[in-house]
Every structure is written in structure tokens, then in C-alpha cells.
Amino acid sequence: MQERLQEKLNILADSAKYDVSCSSSGSDRKNTGKGLGNASASGICHTYTEDGRCVSLLKILLTNHCIFDCAYCVSRKSNDIKRAAFTVQEVVDLTIGFYRRNYIEGLFLSSGIFKDADTTMERLVRVAKKLRTEHRFNGYIHLKTIPGASDELMREAGLYADRLSVNIELPTERGLKLLAPDKTFTSMEKPMGFISNTITALDDTRKLMLSTPKFAPAGQSTQVIVGATDESDHEIIQTADRFYRGFQLKRVYYSGYVPVLADNRLPSLSTQVPLLRENRLYQADWLMRFYGFGAHEILDSGQPYLDLDIDPKFGWALRNLHLFPLDINKSDYEMILRVPGIGVRSAQKIIAARRFKSLGWENLRKLGISLNRARYFIVCKDRALETKQYTPETLRHLVLSAGNSKFSDLWGTQTSLFG
Amino acid sequence: MIWLLYDGSFEGMLTVVFETYEYKWKELHIRKEGITVPLLFTETKTVVTDEEKAKRVWKKLLDLIGSKGVQTVWAAWLSEKESIEDTILGVIRYAIDSKQNVLSDFAHPDVLQLQQTAKSVGREKHRMEAFVRFQLTKDGIYFSVINPDFNVLPLILPHFRDRYADQLWFIFDSRRSYGIYYDLEKAVFVDFIPNSLLSANGVSKEAFGEDEDLFQELWSDYFKSTNIQGRKNTKLHIQHVPKRYWKYLVEKKS
Numbered sequence: 001m002q003e004r005l006q007e008k009l010n011i012l013a014d015s016a017k018y019d020v021s022c023s024s025s026g027s028d029r030k031n032t033g034k035g036l037g038n039a040s041a042s043g044i045c046h047t048y049t050e051d052g053r054c055v056s057l058l059k060i061l062l063t064n065h066c067i068f069d070c071a072y073c074v075s076r077k078s079n080d081i082k083r084a085a086f087t088v089q090e091v092v093d094l095t096i097g098f099y100r101r102n103y104i105e106g107l108f109l110s111s112g113i114f115k116d117a118d119t120t121m122e123r124l125v126r127v128a129k130k131l132r133t134e135h136r137f138n139g140y141i142h143l144k145t146i147p148g149a150s151d152e153l154m155r156e157a158g159l160y161a162d163r164l165s166v167n168i169e170l171p172t173e174r175g176l177k178l179l180a181p182d183k184t185f186t187s188m189e190k191p192m193g194f195i196s197n198t199i200t201a202l203d204d205t206r207k208l209m210l211s212t213p214k215f216a217p218a219g220q221s222t223q224v225i226v227g228a229t230d231e232s233d234h235e236i237i238q239t240a241d242r243f244y245r246g247f248q249l250k251r252v253y254y255s256g257y258v259p260v261l262a263d264n265r266l267p268s269l270s271t272q273v274p275l276l277r278e279n280r281l282y283q284a285d286w287l288m289r290f291y292g293f294g295a296h297e298i299l300d301s302g303q304p305y306l307d308l309d310i311d312p313k314f315g316w317a318l319r320n321l322h323l324f325p326l327d328i329n330k331s332d333y334e335m336i337l338r339v340p341g342i343g344v345r346s347a348q349k350i351i352a353a354r355r356f357k358s359l360g361w362e363n364l365r366k367l368g369i370s371l372n373r374a375r376y377f378i379v380c381k382d383r384a385l386e387t388k389q390y391t392p393e394t395l396r397h398l399v400l401s402a403g404n405s406k407f408s409d410l411w412g413t414q415t416s417l418f419g
Numbered sequence: 420m421i422w423l424l425y426d427g428s429f430e431g432m433l434t435v436v437f438e439t440y441e442y443k444w445k446e447l448h449i450r451k452e453g454i455t456v457p458l459l460f461t462e463t464k465t466v467v468t469d470e471e472k473a474k475r476v477w478k479k480l481l482d483l484i485g486s487k488g489v490q491t492v493w494a495a496w497l498s499e500k501e502s503i504e505d506t507i508l509g510v511i512r513y514a515i516d517s518k519q520n521v522l523s524d525f526a527h528p529d530v531l532q533l534q535q536t537a538k539s540v541g542r543e544k545h546r547m548e549a550f551v552r553f554q555l556t557k558d559g560i561y562f563s564v565i566n567p568d569f570n571v572l573p574l575i576l577p578h579f580r581d582r583y584a585d586q587l588w589f590i591f592d593s594r595r596s597y598g599i600y601y602d603l604e605k606a607v608f609v610d611f612i613p614n615s616l617l618s619a620n621g622v623s624k625e626a627f628g629e630d631e632d633l634f635q636e637l638w639s640d641y642f643k644s645t646n647i648q649g650r651k652n653t654k655l656h657i658q659h660v661p662k663r664y665w666k667y668l669v670e671k672k673s
């Protein structure tokens with residue numbers, strides 16, 4: 001019995017790990033009346049995988065049996081692998097047992113499609129319902145919704161879950177046709193539309209009546225696989241932008257394709273995971289969500305791929321040198337945010353500190369602002385550090401050769417992205 | 420130069436701050452009793468903690484730097500750094516002189532020092548909230564031993580009290596020999612381990628509750644299966660989970 005449970009966990013955690021979304025933030029479910037747990041608004045990483053990803057949720061499949069045959073997926077019907085399925089009670093016990101020991105923030109439950117969409121979805125909903133009602137569990141629950149499940153089940157799912165997601169996996173219809181012939185864009189956009197409409201409708205009602213149930217308070221997210229098909233970064237970013245605006249998505253996750261299957265429609269098994277490209281996409285996404293950049297400022301059809309050597313913010317600045325240098329003591333917050341090398345926290349510190357005195361280089365250094373890059377783009381009360389007029393090419397070269405190896409830049413930035 | 424000593428309590432430190440104004444001491448250092456101070460030509464004075472004086476300083480501070488500000492001061496003080504009291508006094512003097520909330524003036528050396536210290540303490544707090552691992556004992560207590568760099572138990576109490584409201588739990592700081600015990604009603608500080616099954620080294624296997632072994636094994640297995648070989652990056656891993664924290668983590672033990 002115990003061994004069987006261990007085996008199931010191994011199989012069903014292993015198949016779930018390629019879904020990268022791990023966020024447990026965005027919900028602030030309170031623990032009322034001495035139940036178990038709460039959802040922390042900023043999320044907690046309880047440990048990190050050996051590749052440095054945050055582990056905050058128990059991320060498993062209910063089952064890896066599937067009637068579909070998506071080429072990129074280890075659980076696909078035609079793949080010859082060990083299959084397993086948890087019972088509802090097993091998932092509940094695991095979640096509670098892990099949660100009480102402070103291993104996790106909650107559960108991320110997904111599933112292969114067994115029998116049909118509704119049967120599968122119903123089982124997922126039952127897990128969430130049991131946790132919330134029988135165990136008075138207030139931790140985080142993220143359910144992956146099954147394309148094609150009924151509105152009724154979607155509604156119930158949203159009442160128990162903090163976040164719902166529909167993974168679109170491939171950023172264009174063309175990619176889907178090739179690799180996931182059982183799925184269509186509409187079958188996935190429909191539930192997204194439903195979730196987003198319900199969230200908005202309930203928000204409107206809540207303005208009138210405070211006791212309206214919370215529907216997926218942490219919103220919805222999706223994932224796209226990068227590098228399995230030939231979509232350009234421009235197409236990917238545009239799809240993401242459309243989802244952010246059209247369905248009020250909280251997050252789009254980009255997952256560098258990990259070759260796990262031999263299939264002539266897919267990159268070969270020896271292909272490297274496109275980590276750098278994935279990272280640049282996250283940076284671009286970050287710029288859209290937190291730095292006020294529009295998708296068109298990052299890429300356009302004339303320049304469909306992100307520069308792998310430099311981050312997209314630096315790239316934008318090089319294309320817009322006429323806007324610089326900025327006076328750090330006078331410029332708006334929005335513009336300071338756009339200076340390469342200055343992040344949200346640094347920008348806030350500058351705004352706060354300059355209220356007391358006009359800032360010079362020494363002050364900026366003391367605030368912990370790295371001037372390696374920023375020096376080319378700002379002036380302050382002291383004499384300018386850079387007086388030459390640089391062309392974009394020389395500037396790019398200067399910054400790249402300033403000892404900032406591509407690798408340290410990659411991980412340095414990724415850490416602050418997810419830190 | 421005078422060295423002012425206090426009993427190591429937060430109220431004690433606030434009392435010292437009060438008396439520096441009362442007796443108009445200008446050149447001074449503040450230290451906890453028991454810390455060695457230079458002997459030669461040194462004048463020392465022990466200040467007796469006075470609740471009234473402490474309260475007055477606290478109120479004044481609230482006025483000047485707000486509740487977020489006093490939280491920062493408290494967090495920095497919990498760092499137990501040897502000269503943190505001098506830094507705090509520097510900030511308080513600056514606040515009183517300039518009559519405004521100076522905590523965002525990062526260009527002032529004491530403010531910067533205070534903020535940076537509070538930030539390190541905050542980081543340790545978050546790490547403890549993440550890395551505490553409870554072990555269920557036979558008598559139904561979820562027990563955890565920690566050994567944090569700073570004195571963060573008071574800071575993590577609200578988090579654990581709100582989250583684990585329906586289970587008995589006990590977090591023990593083995594470096595400072597005290598802990599928090601939650602009895603389903605309230606969370607209190609205790610300076611002993613009220614149970615013979617537990618010790619400052621953790622829980623003995625014989626004291627494990629039902630399924631404790633199983634859950635630890637399941638969790639270790641789960642951790643192993645979350646890895647994606649093609650993405651392995653040990654440097655980043657250690658940056659997130661520095662080795663000194665591994666001793667807390669079930670999944671890093673095996």
C-alpha cells in the first residue's frame with residue numbers, strides 16, 4: 001500500500017514537472033475560524049529544485065492516462081510509459097500531510113484526460129472541494145482546467161480554487177495543428193473567456209454585495225512551450241499580450257522545450273533546452289507587466305527575435321538613445337524605470353532619496369545602484385561620467401565587454417526576476 | 420566617551436535612548452551587558468530598564484517615523500549586531516533633529532545601515548518561514564528546531580500562528596534556547612522544551628508520530644522527481660538554498 005503510494009507519487013510528479021508555473025502568490029485567502037492554512041499574498045518558496053526553480057506547491061497529475069496524443073507531452077496516448085492514477089482521498093491526504101509539515105503552500109493539480117473532459121474535470125473539482133469543505137483548508141489551490149469541460153464544472157472549480165489555468169502550450173494555431181491535433185485554439189480560449197468573464201461579473205456584484213463568493217481570487221494563467229515549433233519571439237509575445245489584455249491573465253509562463261520524445265515533428269532528443277531564449281522572453285514579459293512597455297516597443301515584424309546577447313530593456317534603450325541621458329534628480333518614475341540597470345526597487349529608492357537632497361554618484365552607489373550600465377544613460381548633480389556621444393553599436397560593445405559574461409547576466413537577472 | 424550598558428531587552432535599549440537626552444550624553448556607545456567593552460580609561464554606566472521611559476520613546480518614534488518605521492527599528496535591533504544600538508540611536512537623533520520621517524533617506528549613513536540590517540533580518544525571517552520543517556511527534560505536536568542567524572522568532576510568530584491555527588506546534592531556537600509553543604489557543608514564548616521526547620537536536624525516531632517516516636520519505640521522493648536533468652544548475656540552487664540551511668531540510672538530508 002505504502003509502496004504503491006510512493007510509486008504513484010514518483011510517476012505522477014515526474015509527469016507534472018514540465019509544467020513550470022509555480023507561483024503561489026496573488027491570493028490572500030485568510031484563515032478564518034481556526035481552519036488550516038492561509039494563502040500568503042506574496043507566496044513562499046519552500047525549497048528549490050537543483051536547477052534553481054522555486055518549489056512552493058505539490059505539483060502532481062491526478063492521472064497520466066490520456067486519450068489525447070499531443071506530440072510534446074510525455075503522457076500522450078501513444079507513448080509507452082508506466083501509467084498511474086491517484087484516488088481523490090490520496091491527493092487530499094498528501095496535500096494535508098505536506099502542508100501541515102510546512103513543506104508546501106498548497107496544491108497544483110493537473111491531469112491527463114481519461115474517459116472525457118467532464119469526468120476528468122469533475123474529479124479535479126472533487127479534490128478541491130474536499131480540501132476546502134471537509135478539511136477547512138485555506139492554502140493555495142491551482143487547478144488546471146480541462147479543455148472542453150462544461151461551464152458548470154468550471155464555475156465550481158473557480159469557487160474552490162485560487163487559480164485556474166488553461167495551458168495553450170503552443171502560441172499559434174499552426175503549431176497546435178502540427179503537434180496537438182486533438183486540440184484547437186477555440187477549445188482553449190473558450191474556458192479562458194469563461195473564467196475571465198466570471199471573475200469580472202463577480203467583481204461587479206461584489207461591489208454591491210460583499211458576500212459574493214470569490215471566484216479564483218488569484219486569477220488565471222497559461223503556459224506556452226518555446227522552441228518546440230517554429231514560432232518567432234514576436235508571435236509569442238503578441239499572443240501573450242493578447243491574453244493579458246483579452247482575458248486579464250495574471251501570468252503567462254514560458255517553458256523552454258525539454259526534448260523527452262523522439263518524433264519527427266519535434267526537435268531532436270539531443271537539442272539543448274533553450275534556456276537563454278526562455279529567460280529573454282520572461283524579461284520581455286516582465287517589461288510589459290511591470291515596466292509599462294508595450295509589446296510593440298519590444299519587438300516588431302522587422303525584428304522578430306529577441307537579442308540573446310543583451311536583455312530587452314537594454315535593447316530598447318539602444319534603439320532610443322535620443323531619449324537619454326536622463327537627469328536622475330528630475331525625471332519621472334516611469335522614465336527612470338526605463339534606464340538599463342535600474343530596476344523597480346532602485347527606481348523607488350531614487351525617488352524616495354531625492355526628496356531629501358539632490359543626488360550625486362556617491363549617493364547612487366550607496367543606494368546600491370549599479371552604475372556599470374546606467375552611467376551611459378543618466379546624469380546627476382555631479383559631473384557626467386560619460387561625456388562622449390556613443391553610437392548604439394559602440395555602446396552595446398562597451399557594455400558587453402565590461403566583464404558581464406552572458407552566463408552571469410542570465411542567472412543574475414533570472415534570480416531577481418523570481419526573487 | 421561613556422559606555423552605556425543595558426539588560427538586553429528592547430525596552431532597556433529605549434530606556435537608554437531616553438536617558439541620553441535626560442542626562443545630555445553626547446559622546447557614547449550603547450552595548451548589551453556582558454559584551455566586553457574596552458577597559459582602559461573607559462567610563463561605563465549600567466542603565467536600569469524603565470517601562471515608562473521606554474514607552475515615551477516608543478510613542479515619540481511612532482510620531483516621527485510611523486509604525487512601519489518602528490517595525491524597521493525593531494527588526495534591525497533583533498539582528499543582535501554588536502553596535503546596532505549606536506546605529507539606532509543615530510537614526511533616532513536624526514529623526515528628532517529633522518522632525519520628519521527620515522527612514523527613506525538612504526543617503527544618511529545610519530539610516531542606510533539600519534535599513535540594510537533590517538533587510539538582512541527580514542530575509543532571515545522569510546527563510547525561516549520557508550525552511551521550517553515540522554515533524555509530527557507521538558503526542559501530536561508538530562515540532563521544529565531552528566538555528567537562525569538573527570533572533571527572528573518574534574517576527575515569525577504571527578505567520579505560523581495564523582497559518583497553523585488548528586494544530587499543536589512548537590518551534591525551538593536552539594542557538595538562543597527558547598521557542599514558541601502554540602496550544603490551539605495562543606502562541607507563547609517558552610524557554611524550555613516541555614516534553615521528554617524532544618530535544619534541541621530535534622525529534623528522536625522513536626518519538627515520531629504515525630506516518631511521519633512515510634511523509635518524510637514521500638517529500639524527499641517528490642523533491643527528487645521535480646528535477647529536470649537538462650536544466651541542472653547547482654550554482655543557482657545554492658544561491659537560493661545556501662548550504663547552512665540544508666540541515667533544516669528533510670529533502671536535503673538524504
Ligand code: SF4
Nearest residue numbers: 066068070073076112
Ligand atoms: S491532453 Fe494534456 S495530458 Fe493529454 S496528451 Fe495532450 S498535453 Fe498531454
